[in-house]
Amino acid sequence: MPDRIVCPEQNDDEARMEETLRPATLDDFIGQNQVKTMLRIAIEAALRRRDVLDHVLLSGPPGLGKTTLAHIIANELGVSLKLTSGPVLDKKAALAGCLTELQRGQILFIDEVHRLNRLVEECLYPAMEDFKIEVVIGGEGAYANTVNLPLEPFTLVGATTRSGMLTGPLRDRFGVVCRLGYYNNDDIFAIVKRSARILSVTTDEEGAWEIARRSRRTPRVANRLLRRVRDYAEVRADGNINRDVAREGLQMLEVDEVGLESLDRLILSAIIEKFDGGPVGLKSLAVAVGEDVETIEEVYEPFLIQEGFMHRTPQGRVVTERGYAHMGHKPKERDERTLF
Ligand SMILES: Nc1ncnc2c1ncn2[C@@H]1O[C@H](COP(=O)(O)OP(=O)(O)O)[C@@H](O)[C@H]1O
Ligand SMILES: [Mg+2]
CATH class of the missing domain: 1.10.8.60 (Helicase, Ruva Protein; domain 3)
Incomplete structure (x- = not known):
C-alpha cells in the first residue's frame, strides 16, 4: 500500500514541515489573488482606522491554505492568534474561557467551525456581534444567575471545508468571506x-x-x-x-498522470464496476471502497468533481465520460448523456 498522499491526517513530521513551509505574509502567499486582495483591503482599512478587523470566514477544501491565511492575518495586523477548533470547543465554558482571555484586536482562530455544536454556536453570536458573552454564575437550578460579561473586541477567523454546513446565522456574522478554490x-x-x-x-x-x-x-x-x-x-x-x-x-507513489492516487481510482472503478457507473449514494460508495463518508466527501470527491471525472446528481454520484476514459473503460450508454 503506497503512502497516502491526500489523506487529511498528519503525523508530527509533516506538521513540522508545514510550519517550515508556511508563508508568513500576504506577499509570500502564492495565488488566490482575489482572496488576497480582499484581505489586504480589509486589513489595511482596519489598521488605518485603528479598528478591530471584521470577522473572517475562510472556506475551501483541505490543504489550500486556510490555516496559513489565519496566521498571515494575525501577522499582518501585528497581533497574536489563539487557535482552537469546532470539536475542541464542545462546551459553553470552553468558549467562554477562550473569549475572556482575548485582548483587544487579537484573533481567535476556530478551525472546522462548521463542527461547533449548537449550544456553543449560539453563545458565539452575541460574542461576535456585541462582544459580550452570557455566563452562568451562582448555584444550580433556581439559584443560577446569568450575567452578560463584556469582552474585548476581537476578530474571529473561522475555517471550514464545508461552508454549506454552516448555519445561516453564523455565516451572516462574518463580515469578510473568503472562498479558496483549487490553484492553477x-x-x-x-x-x-x-x-x-x-x-x-x-x-x-x-x-x-x-x-x-x-x-x-x-x-x-x-x-x-x-x-x-x-x-x-x-x-x-x-x-x-x-x-x-x-x-x-x-x-x-501510485500518483498518476493527472494526480489521482489509488483511492481516487478505487472510487471511480467502484462506481463503474459495482454500481454500473452510478448514480450511487455516498454511503454505499464509502462501504465499497472501505473509506469513511466524510473523507470521501471532503477530501477526494471535490477534486474528482472539479476535474470532471465524477458528477454529483440528486440521485447520487455518477462517473462522467472522462472518468470512464481515464479508467480505460468504454463509457456507458446513457439517455441523459447530454447531462455531462
Ligand atoms: N498560497 C500558498 N503559498 C505557499 N504555500 C502554501 C499556500 N497555501 C498553502 N500553502 C502550504 O500548504 C500547506 C497546507 O496549508 P494549510 O494552510 O495548512 O491548509 P488548510 O488549513 O486549508 O488545510 C502549508 O504547509 C502551507 O505552507
Ligand atoms: Mg488547516
Whole structure:
C-alpha cells in the first residue's frame, strides 16, 4: 500500500514541515489573488482606522491554505492568534474561557467551525456581534444567575471545508468571506519551487513541473509529493530531481498522470464496476471502497468533481465520460448523456 498522499491526517513530521513551509505574509502567499486582495483591503482599512478587523470566514477544501491565511492575518495586523477548533470547543465554558482571555484586536482562530455544536454556536453570536458573552454564575437550578460579561473586541477567523454546513446565522456574522478554490498549475509550480528552495532540494524546472501538475492543485499535496520524491531521488538517484526522477518517484507513489492516487481510482472503478457507473449514494460508495463518508466527501470527491471525472446528481454520484476514459473503460450508454 503506497503512502497516502491526500489523506487529511498528519503525523508530527509533516506538521513540522508545514510550519517550515508556511508563508508568513500576504506577499509570500502564492495565488488566490482575489482572496488576497480582499484581505489586504480589509486589513489595511482596519489598521488605518485603528479598528478591530471584521470577522473572517475562510472556506475551501483541505490543504489550500486556510490555516496559513489565519496566521498571515494575525501577522499582518501585528497581533497574536489563539487557535482552537469546532470539536475542541464542545462546551459553553470552553468558549467562554477562550473569549475572556482575548485582548483587544487579537484573533481567535476556530478551525472546522462548521463542527461547533449548537449550544456553543449560539453563545458565539452575541460574542461576535456585541462582544459580550452570557455566563452562568451562582448555584444550580433556581439559584443560577446569568450575567452578560463584556469582552474585548476581537476578530474571529473561522475555517471550514464545508461552508454549506454552516448555519445561516453564523455565516451572516462574518463580515469578510473568503472562498479558496483549487490553484492553477502555474501557482502550484511556484509553490513547489519555493518549497524546494526552503528545504534545499535541488530540482530542475521540468522536475518541479512534473510534481506540480500532479499535485491536485493543492499546496499541501505539492509539498508532500516534493518530500516523497526527494526521498526517492536521494535513495535511487543522485539526489537531484529532474523530470525522469520525478516521474519514477510519482509512479512508485501510485500518483498518476493527472494526480489521482489509488483511492481516487478505487472510487471511480467502484462506481463503474459495482454500481454500473452510478448514480450511487455516498454511503454505499464509502462501504465499497472501505473509506469513511466524510473523507470521501471532503477530501477526494471535490477534486474528482472539479476535474470532471465524477458528477454529483440528486440521485447520487455518477462517473462522467472522462472518468470512464481515464479508467480505460468504454463509457456507458446513457439517455441523459447530454447531462455531462
Ligand atoms: N498560497 C500558498 N503559498 C505557499 N504555500 C502554501 C499556500 N497555501 C498553502 N500553502 C502550504 O500548504 C500547506 C497546507 O496549508 P494549510 O494552510 O495548512 O491548509 P488548510 O488549513 O486549508 O488545510 C502549508 O504547509 C502551507 O505552507
Ligand atoms: Mg488547516
